[in-house]
Amino acid sequence: MIAELGAFALMLALALSAAQAALSAAGRLRHSPALQGAGEGAALGAFIAVLLAFLALMDAFVRSDFSVANVAQNSTTTEALFYKVTGVWGSHEGSVLLWCLVLTGFGGLIVLFGDNLPRGLKALTVMTQGVLAVLFIGYTVFASSPFARLADPPAEGNPLNPILQDPTFAIHPPFLYCGYVGFSVVFSLGVAALIEGKVDAAWARWVRPWALTAWSFLTVGITLGSFWSYYTQGWGGWWFWDPVENASFMPWLAGAALLHSAIVTEKRGILVGWTVFLALVAFSLAMLGAFLVRSGVLTSVHAFAVDPTRGTLLLCILAIAAGSAFSLFAWRASKLTGGGLFAPISREGALVLNNLFLSTACATVLLGTLFPLIRQALTPNDPVSVGPPFYALTFMPLMAITLLLVPFGPMLAWKRGDLLAAAQRLWVAAALAVAGALIVLALARPAQVLSYVGLALGFWLIFGALAELVERTRLFRAPAAESLRRLGGLPRGAWGATLAHLGVGVFVLGACFESTWKLDNSQALTVGQSMTVGAYTLRLDSVTAQDGAGFSADRAAISAFRDGRPVCTLAPERRTYPLAAGQTISKKSICIRGASDLYVGLDDALPGTGDAQAWVVRAYWYPWARFIFIGPILMAFGGLISLSDRRLRFSLPQSAKARVGALKAKATP
């Protein structure tokens, strides 16, 4: 009964979204606040309806109602409650429903927080959001309903793949989707601006917080997914340049470019068309990602049940949404004013350069991702794949130049910057970066030249970000109290940018360290035997049988020693899931040593019994690996801090005084 209510709520949501689009459009055409208000009401209603549908599905999962096909295929009675709940988005149907929930949720947020948008622009934004909701909810209702019933319900369900029964994995889709679908707001704002034929600095100020929100969520989502891969895949791989990973990385790059170009549009009123273009690109790439992931046109390390029919439908949605948006852009973009000239050596010049590099890098990732498809169309008998070597030759050099330029940006003034002065302020940071790389060179065993370049780049980004703080607070030049006062007075946006750039540096350092100096060793051990990895000695103390929710396991107890002193105990497991066709998975155990990880997995037992029974133990040493994940979290945190900047707040109407102040500031930039 509840499942039918869910299905009904979903159809209601489809109708409400259609009403949202139609009423908002009519409201804009007739300049009728009443119609527009009705459209906004429908948008809120659509969100509530999708939420009800989502809760209905969750209820079916929690109660293990196997008469619902989706529940029977993706959960069991023995699973922990947490996995029953997260199983809701574990399947294709459920994840599309989550996509719709986030989409209508953001539609609702535009209605609630969009009061300071001009009336017409808001109506058109809500309308576009409604059209997107119709496309995706329509797809859910007609091609991917999660509420289909089974005539003959099984007594026990088909478990969620054991490898996916993991807390990090279970929570990463909501973050990822808030990121992907969050870009729908800037997409809608872009379309609305194109229809209105008017983009001004104020428009850019509305775009920025939404872009920041989506980008920060996406950053967290990608990081969680990568972290999951790192500790489940066995060999600690956190990035494979796999199509599915690229699908999330492309909108991230476009979003990062958008964040920066929106600043230029806001402050200087230029790059207007480009900013709108990026707003359209970011969400289009997110939709492209959904298509690539679900259609199975590309072979990926990551498994997704693929369905060519659904793939075609998703391609149609992509074609309709992105196609019409870019056609609109081609038609109307010339209307957008604000080309304007600017000096190449200036803050805006630096941001333009940033955008050129980020978007070119994004294009190389797109090309690398789609190349196997294009080639297959030309020579079907000769399949190829594009992997790390391609990106090492294309994406990496472009990105290295980008990162080299990052610290200069904040040091340059708007309109007319002084490169020499910026260089003078940065020479200490540069010296420290080179020194840092040289110190590592002296301490660590030799490695490729590229590793040192990477390390110097990481240190350069970190010290460059700190140099900006020093500059802004006049540290070492003004009295300490004065510096402290200035530090407190820094706008949140500046803090956010500094933290995000710092995060990039931390990530680069982690990635370089991990990939250059990782160690591994695997050995068959009987109880009592030891092996070494790096500076650590591992002793297998025992292997015992353990039972858990839905699985039975061999759990090893391994003591780790360094210089003869015990540092920690590890407990890797070999789990067998009887319900999942006896699938075995290896649960790794990680001992965190500062920023580095001692990472141990238990492999299959070798033939033998009693005291002669041996297990293959795989041990890895990943130096500074934590930085790989801390870096992006810092970036997302920087995004959040920027979001809390008073100047960017999209909710609160500005006070009259602030508005006058803003006008004055605009008059005399």
Added chain:
Amino acid sequence: MVAVAAPILALAVGLTLYAMRDAVIFFYGPSQAETEHVPPGRLVRIGGLVAPGTVIRSADGMVRFSITDNVHAVPALYRGQLPDLFREGQGVVAQGVFDDAGVFQAHEVLAKHDEKYMPKEVVDALKKSGQWRETAAPAQAPAKSAS
């Protein structure tokens, strides 16, 4: 603007063209690898089935196995944790290089997270060698997936 954009684009196009020629990873079925003689040291992917009875795990953590399309078999060597779905008789794609002795040194072994799934290239390779039987095909995975 153009003066700045042009060199960046030229750089990107140059890098991409270079990478397209040298860094694309070709895929071979076992029979194809046998007939076309892949040069040793070139990064390629080999796809097929893990030949039943060939998986040998040694105490130093090395795993030997053969990748077959039921006509030819490629001996492969992998050091590292195999994916949890690596099993005899299952589809597998390995990425790595051939050594001078013709043994495939796998750097990475890709097996799907979904036990019912067969990589598309493996299906194509089996079809090419005439060993694909619809009955032998694994059941189409139901609507079940990762996230």
